[in-house]
Amino acid sequence: HWSSEPGVVRSNRTGCTIFLKIMIQLNSNGKQLIHNLAALRTQMDTRRRAHADTEKVHVVGAGATLTAAYEQLRNAAEYAEEHVLLQRAIRRFYHRLFLLKDKKRIASSGEELIIELTHAGYIANDSVSEQEVAEISRSAEQYFAAYEHLQRRKTISHRQSDQWTYELLAVEIEWRLNDSGYLQAFTQFAHSYFLETIDFNTLFATQPKGLDVSLYVAVHRALLKSDDAVVRLGLLRRFQQTPENLASYIDVNQQIDEVLSSPVTEKLFRVIDRRGAHLRVLRHMIDEQADFEQLLTHKDQFLLTYEKQVNADYEAVNRRVNNGVIKSVIFLIITKFLIGIAIEIPYDYLIAGKILWVPLLINLFFPPIYMLLLRTTMMLPGPANTARLVEQVSQTLFESGGAKPLVRRSGQQFGIGYSIAYAIAFITVFGGVAYLLWSVFGFDVVHLLIFFTFLSAASFLGFRLSRMIRELESIETSQNGVTLIRDFLYMPFVVVGRYVSDKYSKINIVALGLDMLIELPLKTILRLVRQWSAFISAKKDQL
Secondary structure: EOOOOOOEEEEEEEOOEEEEEEEOOHHHHHHHHHHHHHHHHHHHHHHHHHHHHEEEEEOOOOOOHHHHHHHHHHHHHHHOOOOHHHHHHHHHHHHHHHOOOOHHHHHHHHHHHHHHHHHHHHOOOOOOOOOHHHHHHHHHHHHHHHHHHHHHHOOHHHHHHHHOHHHHHHHHHHHOOOOOOOHHHHHHHHHHHHHHHHHHHOOOOOOOOOHHHHHHHHHHHHHOOOOOHHHHHHHHHHHOOOOOOHHHHHHHHHHHHHHHOOOHHHHHHHHHHHHHHHHHHHHHHHHHHOOOOHHOOOOOHHHHHHHHHHHHHHHHHHHHHHHHHHHHHHHHHEEEEHHHHHHHHHHHHHHHHOOOOHHHHHHHHHHHHHHHHHHHOOOOOHHHHHHHHHHHHHHHHHHOOOOOEEOOOOOOOHHHHHHHHHHHHOOOOHHHHHHHHHHHHOOOHHHHHHHHHHHHHHHHHHHHHHHHOOOOOOOOOOOHHHHHHHHHHHHHHHHHHHHHHHHHHHOHHHHHHHHHHHHHHHHHHHHHHHHHHHHHHHHHHHH
């Protein structure tokens, strides 16, 4: 069916009408993106209409305030990215159920999960249909059956059985609750774009095996900040693997494990991370502009709107950095307070017979103050960067050409003298700070160890926040005097902080303590309260 409107192709398929405006100036990348988004919008409209009249789950009962307050505390202790908070909450829920191995509760877990997520404020009340709740419960049963089989296999570690079951279940449920269609469409577009524009022959001496899959993982990590569970589920769906066919499921997961830790994936990640700023802005534009497809058919109007999106992203990153500083300060204070009670105060009484207030207070307050000082050195990009982003997105969507400009910069060779100088700077910074604290403020080895641990953690958190700004930079920024001094002083602490963070993320003592001492009892009590309330309500109906 051809429309009388110029430039519009109407296609009637499966009872749906797809409007696809294809302008001459759009290149193959732009045409692919607009086609994917148009098809996706049709699918989403179909699903929305199908679920519009279905019965929704209405959550009532006590516990919303307590649950929401605990989630804020738990998220502060874990310091997770905002976009993974829902996934982590679902993961903790099913981690508890899988450990209990209560098949009856797992078979009906969908409703209990929706109640918890609604109370915690992750989803709106009356937003999930009873049909979706039933599907969540069925998925939980399926993954738990696989979990039990994997636990019995000696060749599969407990960590792998967790990663391949309830961690994937959490992502799958999150995608049910929050439609991930736009995410998948953008991923496909970005993957195709980098497949065409990265000069793999220059980047690698010979093209490695599994390059396509490694590129998929790198795009997810660099542009979407996806964790391994999200990437894994995306690949499993791409290869049409489910826990029902366990032998094939295990084999594909083992292959995915190899790709996730592959040096090829890491190398591609670094290229995309430094060359993907304009695509990050484009993704935000897709999320926020309801008429994105219409804009894309008019180059000048699109580029003007894209420039506004860049400036909006600058403001959003500025807010995120400020919020990140606040979260970091809370995280440091909570962790240090618990460490102080558990280690530092008992140690002071054991060694000195009293609390040594000066080391205790310095260890408590200096890292948060240091975080606030780091914030003053984080500057947003300027107009030149904005112009460069607009130019890049224009080349990506509107200009044709067979060039492959995206290659990693040739490795700059540094002599051994630089390494020696860096090692001396490392020792000088740590040694100078340690001497000052030891001689002036009465620190001993334990106090110094705690101080350097938390100062390094604060440095790494600050470094992570500065990367939020760097993700929007398309022009290499030159260092001024302030940033040069900052980097000289805090880079040694960043290196140590990254090591501490990697170890801490594997065994998060504070989060583990909150889970065992607060979350498990709290959720158990609230569940009993809801059951008692339902029992009383049933008794009233019998009268």
